Amino acid sequence: MLGDEVEFTDDERDVDPDYLDFALNEWDTYATEEALRLVEAAGSGEVVVVSVGDEDAEDAMRRCLAMGADRGIRVEAEGRLDPIQVARALAEVVQSENADLVFAGVQSSDSVQAATGGALAGLLDMPSVAVVTKIELGDGKATVNRELEGGLVDVVEVDTPAVLTIQTGINEPRYATLRAIKQAEEKEIEVRPVGDLGEPASRIRKMFVPPKGEGAEMLNGGAAEVAQRIHEIVQEKLA
């Protein structure tokens, strides 16, 4: 997450990491919860959290572990990777773990690529469904809701194992208790070396703060003054 201020690296190809805060991506909170519920309903099984990144990624992984995930695997990688490179790293882990279901978030709030889960399915030639808002597990398949634009739901029958990208609102994520957060410190995060990530799918030439364009007319002053102006504008525009 980027706060109110931003500085760029010297080559202007990325944001200076000092200006970033790390948190568990909203979509991944829902994905973790959904995995936990399915395993709880099945009465057996395991939820494994996987992340590709440097040590900074472990805080977010610990959040998943505190929610109840059993263990973590971090693939050691540094710097910005594109979603297909991340998927290459994830693919090796998914293969070695023989997962019955693979969840990713629909998108990361920082990058809005909405690509990593799909790319993973492509590399492993697995069935996949993007933007899932409901899952019912069957035998060798699952019935899922895929949420289209305007909220229209496409009910899809998907063969499993499959990769599903999970949309917010699919469930109500649990809060981790303080005790669970403490216990999560003890859970295992295995660190694996990264394999061949292949050629990048793209390269950032330059990052910059978007030009403000015409932009908004900013209303300055105290709250009373601003409210007064808003009141006037509303009256005028509705007249």
Next chain:
Amino acid sequence: MSVLIVAEHLRGQVRPITLELVSAAKELGEKTAVAVIAKDPASIADQVDVEGVNEIVSVKVEQEEFENDVHRQAVEQLISDRSPDVILVGFTVNGMGYAPALAAKLGIGFASDVFALRRDGDDLVAERSFYGSKVNAEIDFPGHDRVLLMIRPTSWQPAEGDGAAVQAKLEAGISGSRARHADFQEVASGGDVDITAADFLLSVGRGVGEKENLGQFEGLADKMGATLSVSRPLVDQGWMPNSRQVGQSGKTVKPKVYFALGISGAVQHLAGMKTSGTIIAVNTDPEAAIFNVAHYGAVADLFEIAEELEKLC
């Protein structure tokens, strides 16, 4: 550069993104082909024969509606048959289903949520944003002579005008679909109001903090003669029915006045309200993306503004 566009359609209707992709292709292409993957390609092909399209390639498949595996296979065969330099796909839910998978499998250049395109000599340069649209990036694709781009909806005007495209066919061999369309479920129409009919929407986002705080804004909307609408997180958390949600997966609205409080201005929210008559935004973050589309903005605490507004009504 030759461009291949994959048409998107739903229940027999081509979706607007397809014609927006035709406009996007005009920034690049000498030659633009539109692929129509459908059970009845002819009726869709008619709808995409607009100015700027050189060729329409029909791919007849058994499936009536979008299925991920069908698109993965059909577009892969289209690419090997046509050798396009650039493949354009909508940054839509369907696009998210198959395009990243295909790009990864083929190892071609890739970027999603692209909203601007240009050529710089022989290079293709695309623009997308990062970090809640607070930062933009120019990206290129060194080492790739083929690139798949997913284009942000409403970034280009839909192409129009009569076309005179050459009609072609591709016989695709589709071997099975592992994620099958079973049914559509309409959005529950329920809810007490139709936010698309309101002249004045007072819209609150996650900045409101807690469910308990919503009452204050319901009251304020009442006093100001506005209808209350919300961003998605408030619906996700069950605080408000989805009939009140503005955005890509909710309602598209165009009131005379859209008054946004504590809404950051995520792409999918903007998709539902950016053509509103007058947009007024209150947010504590001066860099919030909502200010890029707002006509009037205030960097302020929404509770303080609400309190002052109550006194005025």
